[in-house]
Amino acid sequence: MVEREEAVVWDILDEVIREHPVLLNRAPTLHRLGIQAFEPVLIEGKAIQLHPLVCAAYNADFDGDQMAVHVPLTLEAQLEARALMMSTNNILSPANGEPIIVPSQDVVLGLYYMTRDSVNAKGEGMVLTGPKEAERIYRAGLASLHARVKVRITEYEKDDNGEFVAKTSLKDTTVGRAILWMIVPKGLPFSIVNRALGKKAISKMLNTCYRILGLKPTVIFADQTMYTGFAYAARSGASVGIDDMVIPEKKYEIISEAEAEVAEIQEQFQSGLVTAGERYNKVIDIWAAANDRVSKAMMDNLQTETVINRDGQEEQQVSFNSIYMMADSGARGSAAQIRQLAGMRGLMAKPDGSIIETPITANFREGLxxxxxxxxxxxxxxxxxxxxxxxxxxxxxxxxxxxxxxxxxxxxxxxxxxxxxxxxxxxxxxx
CATH class of the missing domain: 1.20.5 (Single alpha-helices involved in coiled-coils or other helix-helix interfaces)
Structure with a gap:
C-alpha cells in the first residue's frame, strides 16, 4: 500500500507526525540556534520548505543549502525538543539578547514602502474613521498608500490591574501606516508604526513588543509583519532598472578638476619641488577626495526628488527611486555599492597591497x-x-x-x- 502511494497513506502519515517535533540542523552549526525544533507540515515536492524568519539564525538562504532532519524518538526527547528547542521559543539571539527573528530583504522593503509618505498623493487630506476604512479606500483605488491623512486610532494601555484601557484619538498619519496598525498587538503605542520603517526600526519594534507583551504575541506579530511585508513588496513593483542608476551631472566636472590638480602635482615633481613619495601621496589624496565628492553628489541627487504640492508649489521629498529605497530601508545594498553603480569605482589596490594611482573613473552603468x-x-x-x-x-x-x-x-x-x-x-x- 505504501509502495503504491495510495491516498490513505498520506492521511496516516499526517496523523503519525502530528504534534511530533523534528530537529532541523544546518551545517556549520556555529551557535546554539543552528539546531532548532519544528512541527513538520506535509507538502508536495522534494525540497525542505523553511520559514523565512528563522533563516537569519541558521544563516540559511535558498540557493541550494542542505539541512539535516533528526527525529526525537523517546517521549523525554520530544518533550525537551518542544520545551527548549522549538523555533517559537528561541526568538532572541544568544549573542546579544536582541530578537533574531527580524524580517529582512523583501519584507523590510515592503514595510518601508507602505510606511513612507508622499507629497500630494491621491487621497491626501482625508479624515478616516479607522484603519479598516483606510484599507477599504486603498483597495478601492481611492487613495494611495503614501497619502497623508487623519485617522481615528484606538490605542490600548495597561492599567494598574494589568487590564487594557482603550484610548482613541485622531492621528496625523498615512494610509499605509494605518493599515499596518491593524496587525500591531494591543499594548503597543501607535508611534511605533507612525514613521518610515527601516530594518533597524522593525527590529526595535519587535524588541519593544517582546519586552512589553512577552513571547507569544511577539511571535504572532513577527509572522504577520512578514506576510504583510511580502504582500506590499509585491504591490510596490520595486525592481532594479538601469534608469534608477542616476549619474550626477557634477561627476565629469569633479573628475576634470581632479585631473588638473594631478597634472599640477606632476609638474611640481618634474621641477623637483616634491619627492616621488610626496607626489604619490598627494595624487592618492586628490582622487580619494574626488571620489567622496562624486559619491555625495550622487546620493544627494538620488535621495531627493522635486514634486508639486497641493498649492501648486514645488517641494522636495525623499525619493521613491527603487535602488535608493532598497539601501535606505536596509533591505539590500549600501551607499558604497550604489557609488560603484552610478558614481565612480574609485581607487584599486595592486596584489602587493599598494594603491594604483590612476582610479577607475567609470561606473557600472557607463561600463568599464x-x-x-x-x-x-x-x-x-x-x-x-x-x-x-x-x-x-x-x-x-x-x-x-x-x-x-x-x-x-x-x-x-x-x-x-x-x-x-x-x-x-x-x-x-x-x-
Whole structure:
C-alpha cells in the first residue's frame, strides 16, 4: 500500500507526525540556534520548505543549502525538543539578547514602502474613521498608500490591574501606516508604526513588543509583519532598472578638476619641488577626495526628488527611486555599492597591497574599458580568497576557545571578599 502511494497513506502519515517535533540542523552549526525544533507540515515536492524568519539564525538562504532532519524518538526527547528547542521559543539571539527573528530583504522593503509618505498623493487630506476604512479606500483605488491623512486610532494601555484601557484619538498619519496598525498587538503605542520603517526600526519594534507583551504575541506579530511585508513588496513593483542608476551631472566636472590638480602635482615633481613619495601621496589624496565628492553628489541627487504640492508649489521629498529605497530601508545594498553603480569605482589596490594611482573613473552603468576591467580583477579575486581564509581562521579560533574553556561551568557570580559588588574588576566566577 505504501509502495503504491495510495491516498490513505498520506492521511496516516499526517496523523503519525502530528504534534511530533523534528530537529532541523544546518551545517556549520556555529551557535546554539543552528539546531532548532519544528512541527513538520506535509507538502508536495522534494525540497525542505523553511520559514523565512528563522533563516537569519541558521544563516540559511535558498540557493541550494542542505539541512539535516533528526527525529526525537523517546517521549523525554520530544518533550525537551518542544520545551527548549522549538523555533517559537528561541526568538532572541544568544549573542546579544536582541530578537533574531527580524524580517529582512523583501519584507523590510515592503514595510518601508507602505510606511513612507508622499507629497500630494491621491487621497491626501482625508479624515478616516479607522484603519479598516483606510484599507477599504486603498483597495478601492481611492487613495494611495503614501497619502497623508487623519485617522481615528484606538490605542490600548495597561492599567494598574494589568487590564487594557482603550484610548482613541485622531492621528496625523498615512494610509499605509494605518493599515499596518491593524496587525500591531494591543499594548503597543501607535508611534511605533507612525514613521518610515527601516530594518533597524522593525527590529526595535519587535524588541519593544517582546519586552512589553512577552513571547507569544511577539511571535504572532513577527509572522504577520512578514506576510504583510511580502504582500506590499509585491504591490510596490520595486525592481532594479538601469534608469534608477542616476549619474550626477557634477561627476565629469569633479573628475576634470581632479585631473588638473594631478597634472599640477606632476609638474611640481618634474621641477623637483616634491619627492616621488610626496607626489604619490598627494595624487592618492586628490582622487580619494574626488571620489567622496562624486559619491555625495550622487546620493544627494538620488535621495531627493522635486514634486508639486497641493498649492501648486514645488517641494522636495525623499525619493521613491527603487535602488535608493532598497539601501535606505536596509533591505539590500549600501551607499558604497550604489557609488560603484552610478558614481565612480574609485581607487584599486595592486596584489602587493599598494594603491594604483590612476582610479577607475567609470561606473557600472557607463561600463568599464579593458584596462579598467583588468585593474579591478585583483580586488574581486582577493575578496573571494579572503572570505575562504577568514572562515578557516575564525573556525580554528572558535575551536581553541571551546577546548580551553570546556571544563568551566558558571553557576553564579559573586564579588571577591572585601570588594564592592559594583566593582566589575574584582568579580569572579564561582564554579
Amino acid at each position: 574599458n579593458v584596462l579598467q576591467y583588468f585593474i579591478s580583477t585583483h580586488g574581486a579575486r582577493k575578496g573571494l580568497a579572503d572570505t575562504a581564509l577568514k572562515t578557516a581562521n575564525s573556525g580554528y579560533l572558535t575551536r581553541r576557545l571551546v577546548d580551553v574553556a570546556q571544563d568551566r561551568s558558571s553557576l553564579k557570580m559573586t564579588a571577591a571578599p572585601g570588594r564592592h559588588h559594583h566593582d566589575a574588576g574584582y568579580r569572579r566566577w564561582r564554579r
